[in-house]
Amino acid sequence: MTTVRTRFAPSPTGYLHVGGARTALFSWLYARRFGGKFVLRVEDTDLERSTEAAEQAILDGLQWLGLDYDEGPYYQTQRFERYREIARQLLDEGLAYHCYCSQERVDAVREAARSQGLKPRYDGHCRDRHGAAPAGVTPVLRFKNPLDGEVVFDDQVFGRIAVANSELDDLVLIRRNGAPMYNFAVVVDDSDMRITHVIRGEDHINNTPRQINILQALGAHVPQYAHVPLIRGGDGKKLSKRHGAVSITQYRDEGFLPEAMLNYLARLGWSHGDEEIFDLDRLTQLFDVADVNRAPSVFDQDKLRWLNQHYVKAADSERLQALLSEQFDALGLDAANGPPLAETVEALRERAPTLADMAHASDYFYSEFDAFDEKSAKKHLTVGSAPVLQRLQECLGKVENWQRPPLEAAVTQVSEALSLKMGKVAQPLRVAISGRAATPPIDVTLALVGRERTLSRLSKAQEYVAARTAGAES
């Protein structure tokens, strides 16, 4: 039995988007599940659009997700000689031909077909051309696609698909500049690299019959195909920037955890009963492309956030601290200017879906906030809160041991002394020291904000209330 060999073959013309990441994951999982090899191949035949930056972004994305490859990366630009060799072979065997048609003629032919309600196709003008080649014209090499019959293949996801050869035209194998076209390079590579299972996006389903025809002309083995449905945006359209982040590294930068992304991606189009939580080991043990759904699915950030929250709650503290530190850097916050990161992480890990959220929710521990949140101040820093704030200022000022128990005792003492419910005391205090109405428990918040900042912010809050009172009286 031949070993399974799958591949991920991105073209370095943009970042790694979530759809690509998912097909990479599926290919990786399939190889792992069946003890095979996962090959990485960079399809950089488009010399104009390929960039090193894009390639790096793709590699970074794969590494972040932990999708390691056993072979590669192979580069198609380094295999041009091989493509030309095969092209020559096809030409010699009469399975391909030179085409001297101008771009204008080809466009005109397509346009004519379209206006007649037909599929735009090359008309095979040069296929049966006789006589000398036109002088001064560099030809492209076209494949002699079979004229009749049909191509049938059993897709592991979609089942049997049949396409009539009459629907296909003679596609270009080698362009005028000598570079191979996608469909040709893919076929040569998949064959040379002994790929057994081609797992790719559904948008390639129409390329498959063409590729199979070329493979057969080459006398090469036809691999198993598995086309994965595309990921859509909330409006049903192809996922794009309009729908939010699509770049995998952007999710990384926004403080998502790779295990959450992997879990989410795996569940998009695939499931195992009612299970929702899967780690890579579990997936490796259960995943099969044959179980992937046929219908396209919509990328739901809410569910991704929920999963991320789940993993944040379970993550190792030191790891979260390092990640939070990166978020601080991005926000220009100095972790040295506040409580230990470990304490911040503990206080916020259950109330921050992402590390970016955590950073935003803890900024007031490390820097002064510009202003009180308007709504919160209006509701809690009222005229009536003046005596509360004053009493808090006194009692907290006396706390020497700035730890949670004595801090909580102080706050409780104020509420009892003024015969006020805890909420009437804690909320004004909370807004005063954090600028907002939602923070961790008040004793935790006090401890994290620190003595000095608490007392100075309490003073500011009292000034704010006083100013507000004056404004109300005038």
Add this chain to the structure above:
RNA sequence: GUCCCCAUCGUCUAGUCGGCCUAGGACACCGGCCUCUCACGCCGGCAACAGGGGUUCGAAUCCCCUUGGGGACGCCA
């Protein structure tokens, strides 16, 4: 336009080759409990088999049509 494909709650999906489905789970949403706020957690609720024909004792599950949606038609990948 032509070809290919798809169709269960708003979203991700379960639904073994038809009966156990008065269609299950999760996210989101709504309500409750907990409670100093938020969050977590727990409890409860709302919500779907696109429509129409068949086949069958019986269909979300099989077949056909309609409708809707997507993809592909490049000297891009």
